[in-house]
Amino acid sequence: MVEKAGRLSLVAAVAVACLGGVVGGGAVAAAEPVSSFYQPPARFDSTPGAVIRQQPLPVFATVPGADGGWPVAGSQVLYTSRTQDGAPVAVSGTYLDATHPWQGPGERPTVVIAPGTAGQGDQCAMSVAFSTGMYADPVKLSLSANQEAIAAAAWSAAGARVFVTDHIGLGTPGIHTYVNRVESAHGVLDAARAAGNLSGDPDAPLVFWGYSQGGGATAAAAELQPTYAPELNLKGTWAGGPTADLTKVLERVDGTLIGGVIGFAINGFVERNPGLAQYVDEIASPTGRALLDELSDACVGDVIVKHPFLRTSTLTVDGRPILDHMREIPEVVAVLDEQRIGRLTPTSPVLITSGLNDDTVPYGQARQLATDWSDRGAAVTFRTNELPPILPGATLLNHFGPLLIDGYGMDSAVTWLLDRLAD
Template identity: 70%
Template sequence: MNKRLATMVAMTCAAAAVAIWPGATAAVAAPVDSFYLPPPLVDQTPGTVIRTEPLAIFAAPPGADGIWPITGQKVLYTSRTQDGDAVAVSGTYIDPAHPWQGTGDKPTVVIAPGTSGQGDQCAMSVAFSTGLYADPAMLSLSANQEAISAATWSSLGARVFVTDYIGLGTPGIHTYANRVEQAHAVLDAARAANALADSGSTTPVVFWGFSQGGGAVAAAAELQPDYAPELNLEGTWAGAPTADLTAVLERIDNSNLIGAVVGYAVNGFTERNPDMRKFVDELVTPAGKDLLATLSDSCIADIIFKRPFTQTSSVTVDGRPILEHLREIPEVVELLRQQRIGTMTPSSPVLITSAINDDTVPHGQARQLAEDWCARGATVTFRTNTLPPILPGAALPNHLGPEYIEGYGPDSAVSYLLDRLNGVPLAGCTLD
């Protein structure tokens, strides 16, 4: 990382930290409101901007004119479900407050957030203004996890669009970890951002995501040639990508602080696949069904503080983990197989990073994604973070810690994507 970039990252990290800290602003983010309810009739073309609303962004450094907060927009745009139905998705768009620091045209950076929850109040756009959403009545809390990434790219002069994903903020269940729907939300966010900027399809685009976001942008990168071929995608960072959902859910369900997020996946897949619902109804106890209902309206912080180390074996009728049951049902096995990322080929370079001691998203399945893509002729760089294990099962040190090292440290994901945007050549595969 060059000195100028390092300085910018340090400044934006500091600004974002101030914005996220609960006492740094007079009020927390406004609750979900009518903005997120789509009109009865909308243009069903993917990437169409349905409506926008001005949004003061505290979680970013001042603009070039020194004014703070900078002004962004809350956006409602059109995307597609796995079945091809039009659906409204929300997100946050930030016009650059500084000149573009790279070469060539000003790019669009689409950020796919890490796991924030399944309740509408957990959408990143809800927390984006002040950096925090808190509802004392619901005892629910959600922080803007993407404040630092958005601030970093904004300070470099790029347009930033942070998607909320399908069903977060907007009506319906968030289809957590759904390969196709997360990819569509990311790709259509790029289309919406280019429409807002009136910049056209030649605009350079890069994708940025970690954990759930890493899986979302990885899926978007491999679906882009078919779903959004007009996009000028220059590169992707997929940090700790959830490429093999079965492996990820099994790891999380094994004495992990955020084990209850398995419920997010169950809720999402039963919503889109009604046949799966009857299997879940047979396998889960009444208390387990109540838990799934509660999780559908919770944020990741709620799980950490109220339901840490939840295991599905505690809510099944025979005490076996729910994945053990689902592996015995051919229809569900096929459904989980369809969620595997790596069966298509990205046409642009991808950086995949994974920690060898990640206790949440297994390193092996991330490396397998790199190997699968390389075998298909894609241009992939795979890097292993060797941070030693710290409190295994606690998720935060071994999973989130490497994000900041790989994202912003020396030889970072920021530097990698800047090189792609600056036209630095890269070919073939590098796997460490």
């Protein structure tokens, strides 16, 4: 186990970040179009993890550096990854080099953070909101927050290097392939490679951190790492509230505060599987098709404000939920089945956490992921958050509550990952 002093120092850093040390987090960036930085050149290095370009990014939404310097000098990064078909694709992200002495065990690690649901419009990319903590566009009436500010600030304050991926298609050209298992994994694993290239320490100890969509991304990355990126020195992964079985997730999220995210998933599936477009045209009403178009350029904050508690039955030609239609189309069933996480085997330890009463990402499918991996011989720790039901369907409490409880604290993902870094 990590020495108590080491635990307390890092937990203290987390507390500072959570209780107000994330200075500037309330600022709002002036609304500007997503910059040309996100547009990759016609030709770029196709090596996974290659850094295509980077530019300085002053980060206000974090704790000051060890010398008191603030804003912290970060970098916006464009790096190379792979689509599900193996084609090179440019992905954006944010890199924070270490500005504090490492307070944990062993060598200084790199922490790759996979964000939770941000949206599908380019303005929703985490790096767009990363500097000040918030991005607002009064023209589009669109709002996006840097929801990973606490995690990034906490690990940065503890002396780790931090890389936050935007996921494939957020900021960069094309539709964001929301909850696509393979592309989510590639984006995380190649972010780790890019971080190694930026730091000059590709062999540094590495941990993955993700919750909700991010938990699905880190879970997928953990099980693909042995074959896709075997050279990475991956010590441990936190997959909090992971989206491991999309059929069950789509069924649960329909009608919740963020039910509109189902549109993000449909748009992403059609982007990579154009043959599915005909079924969308058959199933969706004119209202449904218009909403899918709207959501392709929307953030999750927009879903909450403009379409709260959306039920997909209001978007179909016959008033049945979209998932009922999906189950009747073999091609769609196959695409959903391809997203199932748990059929490969991580070779490094994984912590899965899930709320027993999670009203957005079901507990049972997270528990099943742990069982599937354990049956394959993986080193899995599963923890249940027993927060009682509070306003079911409101998402903010029973889904995001466990993020704060399980992610931070004395017996949390932070301390579990510290133990993995201590071998």
